[in-house]
Amino acid sequence: MEGVSYQRFPKIKIREVKDECMKFELRNTDASIANALRRVMIAEVPTMAIDLVEIEVNSSVLNDEFIAHRLGLIPLTSERAMSMRFSRDCDACDGDGQCEYCSVEFRLSAKCLGDQTLDVTSKDLYSSDHSVVPVDFPDSTGYDSPEQRGIVIVKLRRGQELRLRAIARKGIGKDHAKWSPAATVTFMYEPEIHINEDMMETLSLEEKQSLVDSSPTKVFDIDPNTQKVVVVDAEAYTYDDEVLKKAEAMGKPGIIDIRAKEDSFIFTVESTGAIKASQLLLNAIDVLKQKLDAVRLSDDTVDADDQFGELGAHMRVG
Amino acid sequence: MNAPDRYERFVVPEGVKKVTYERDTKIINAASFTIEREDHTIGNIVRMQLHRDENVLFAGYKLPHPLQYKIIVRIHTTSQSSPMQAYNQAVNDLDKELDHLKKAFEAELAKHSADY
Numbered sequence: 519m520e521g522v523s524y525q526r527f528p529k530i531k532i533r534e535v536k537d538e539c540m541k542f543e544l545r546n547t548d549a550s551i552a553n554a555l556r557r558v559m560i561a562e563v564p565t566m567a568i569d570l571v572e573i574e575v576n577s578s579v580l581n582d583e584f585i586a587h588r589l590g591l592i593p594l595t596s597e598r599a600m601s602m603r604f605s606r607d608c609d610a611c612d613g614d615g616q617c618e619y620c621s622v623e624f625r626l627s628a629k630c631l632g633d634q635t636l637d638v639t640s641k642d643l644y645s646s647d648h649s650v651v652p653v654d655f656p657d658s659t660g661y662d663s664p665e666q667r668g669i670v671i672v673k674l675r676r677g678q679e680l681r682l683r684a685i686a687r688k689g690i691g692k693d694h695a696k697w698s699p700a701a702t703v704t705f706m707y708e709p710e711i712h713i714n715e716d717m718m719e720t721l722s723l724e725e726k727q728s729l730v731d732s733s734p735t736k737v738f739d740i741d742p743n744t745q746k747v748v749v750v751d752a753e754a755y756t757y758d759d760e761v762l763k764k765a766e767a768m769g770k771p772g773i774i775d776i777r778a779k780e781d782s783f784i785f786t787v788e789s790t791g792a793i794k795a796s797q798l799l800l801n802a803i804d805v806l807k808q809k810l811d812a813v814r815l816s817d818d819t820v821d822a823d824d825q826f827g828e829l830g831a832h833m834r835v836g
Numbered sequence: 837m838n839a840p841d842r843y844e845r846f847v848v849p850e851g852v853k854k855v856t857y858e859r860d861t862k863i864i865n866a867a868s869f870t871i872e873r874e875d876h877t878i879g880n881i882v883r884m885q886l887h888r889d890e891n892v893l894f895a896g897y898k899l900p901h902p903l904q905y906k907i908i909v910r911i912h913t914t915s916q917s918s919p920m921q922a923y924n925q926a927v928n929d930l931d932k933e934l935d936h937l938k939k940a941f942e943a944e945l946a947k948h949s950a951d952y
Binding site: 523524525526527528529530531532535542547548550551553554557558562604606690692693694796799800803804806807809810811812813814815816819820 | 842843845846847853854855856857869871874876877878880881882883884885888889920923924925926927928929930931932933934935936937938940941942944945947948949
């Protein structure tokens with residue numbers, strides 16, 4: 519028996535792409551797919567992060583664990599993470615960082631010699647692999663802006679020293695949030711706003727103005743020429759129902775009708791810099807596909823069902 | 837210490853099957869699939885895809901306990917289909933949908949990078 523396909527063909531439209539930020543529209547699918555993509559982007563797309571720290575000298579004011587934690591939270595460029603191995607699955611090593619397939623070694627050595635406090639930053643971390651380095655902010659405005667100096671790990675005063683070896687490993691956000699490549703991923707239903715023009719005609723200008731002002735975000739405005747209420751930014755609507763309540767209170771329910779289009783979503787993706795926002799979505803699709811492949815029924819499960827007679831055998835064709 | 841390994845939440849232990857299938861003993865064409873180390877991400881998309889299948893009379897999933905890292909998908913179909921067939925169909929359709937989504941996004945991305 520050949521199963522009929524219930525496949526959907528989603529449409530996607532990019533509004534804006536930058537390296538670390540992206541906005542797009544997703545249509546012809548449902549909230550389950552949108553939410554699965556969001557969940558995968560946040561918790562299951564792999565990146566690199568420092569996971570093991572060996573401290574040689576630490577005479578700073580912060581204790582060893584504190585520094586190790588701070589090192590873990592530094593985002594590392596992770597374009598290569600999808601093709602790397604998890605150290606728990608790596609046959610080439612026992613996860614000690616000697617292996618190019620699963621780990622990257624970092625070294626940090628800093629000592630304050632002058633009277634000025636010394637900032638130890640992510641720029642002081644030296645990587646054994648040029649493709650896995652702390653994220654950089656190239657488009658900083660001033661030369662001496664704080665971004666140019668990297669992420670501060672600790673500050674040292676005269677005589678204090680910090681020397682350590684750190685190992686970065688591949689991981690996912692489900693394990694620890696330091697591996698999450700996403701700063702924020704959100705989606706909303708696209709709102710569809712209809713104004714009942716006939717009812718709107720019955721309102722005075724003041725009433726129109728108070729209706730427009732009842733929305734906490736700037737969704738509506740009054741056209742200065744025609745004095746009609748118009749939708750200026752439907753997407754600014756936060757589904758707060760304030761205008762609808764106002765309309766009700768004015769005795770004009772139904773003057774404005776707002777519906778969520780249940781098959782259209784507006785996504786905002788912000789990356790930590792570990793991978794580009796556009797790559798984050800592509801990786802999320804790949805990870806979700808791998809997950810689906812993993813949940814396919816294995817042959818022995820199907821065969822075990824055959825003992826229940828020909829029903830199982832003939833149902834499984836196609 | 838006795839802390840469990842963090843990866844126990846998403847790595848299927850050795851000797852445990854990812855998906856197990858269990859027929860309902862009382863109702864014909866009803867069955868439960870226990871999926872190890874999966875959560876709402878998979879559960880909800882499979883459920884919603886099954887709802888699109890007109891031969892599926894019931895499809896639901898549950899996460900029995902937040903510290904048991906498994907979901908149970910329950911499917912009841914008409915005699916025109918079977919839970920196993922409906923499940924396979926849903927997974928295949930979702931897979932194709934994601935293929936389509938990926939191609940659509942890559943095309944859109946190429947258009948955008950050409951612009952600037």
